[in-house]
Amino acid sequence: MESCVSSVESILKYRFGNKKVLEEALTHSSCTESASYQRLEFVGDAVVGLAFANFVYLAYPSVDQGILSLLRAANISTEKLARVAVRHGLYRYVRHNALALDAKVREFALAVESEDELAAIYGGAVKAPKVLADIVESIIAAVYVDCDFDLKYVWKIIRGLLEPIVTLETLPLQPVTMLYELCQKQGKQVDMKHWRKVDTNICSIYVDGKLIATGTSDQKDIAKLNAAKEALEKINKSVINNVGIVYEVNEKNEIESAKQKLHELCCKKKWPKATYRIEKEVGLAHEKKFMCSVEIETAEVKLFMSGDEKSRVKEAENSAASMMIHSLVESNYL
Known part of the structure; x- marks a missing residue:
């Protein structure tokens, strides 16, 4: 000893x-x-x-x-x-x-x-x-x-x-502050609820009454940071535009269920229903690919967008709708 x-x-x-x-x-x-x-x-x-x-x-x-x-x-x-x-x-x-x-x-x-x-x-x-x-x-x-x-x-x-000491400059407060700022901009209410289970602190985060994340730690404040980090990760996979349409983006930057989301968008903006058309078919019968286009009419102009080639028509239409939504966001139509 x-x-x-x-x-x-x-x-x-x-x-x-x-x-x-x-x-x-x-x-x-x-x-x-x-x-x-x-x-x-x-x-x-x-x-x-x-x-x-x-x-x-x-x-x-x-x-x-x-x-x-x-x-x-x-x-x-x-x-x-x-x-x-x-x-x-x-x-x-x-x-x-x-x-x-x-x-x-x-x-x-x-x-x-x-x-x-x-x-x-x-x-x-x-x-x-x-x-x-x-x-x-x-x-x-x-x-x-x-x-x-x-x-x-x-x-x-x-x-x-105890070095390196976590300082104000290196403390990753962003999960908490960014969550509140993001939801505040979108007019959403954030609630955090804390409780203990044996020796573990648990923090659950609710946005407009809906549970979106839970974090745990032996320290109450770290449990809150963990929960906020998870909440942001989930929110960052979603986009909420000015008309309240929420959509998730996959690893290829394609919007999930884009055709349905574009339909919801047109309804909320009171635009006519989007129209789709097959622009191109390539390949043999057993390995055919399709390229579709979508057209929408806003209050000011008609917009046209083509998607990527896909093995199914439904996927090709979703691709076109996804590109259309991205274009609307980038062009500040939303």
């Missing part, structure tokens, strides 16, 4: 006066012959939260409490702290008698190597084992106790450990 204590001191760049407190911080509850880190983890959870609250309060004097809360949550979530344990190798120095723990930690550590920066906030492909965050919190508490509960000094020690 002495070598483990020395290694962690090197990582922290801090020498403990009472090394027993660090030994306790590095002892899992599966080691029943010694005191575990659970009491220290309890203290560390509060210490790291208050330390970050102080930091963001002083760093951003003009930012409201909602944004400050998001900044703190992004930096002290289980996902973020677990990655601190992996990045600095702190998990290697924990003594335990739980074989299953090694496999979970190893799987997570491998996943962290190939993930992007947002995974620390939203979570990656592998859920972070809570034990990793607990280790970081217990070590922080050990420093706090050893330096006679000096929070300012603790922050000097742990700030480097």
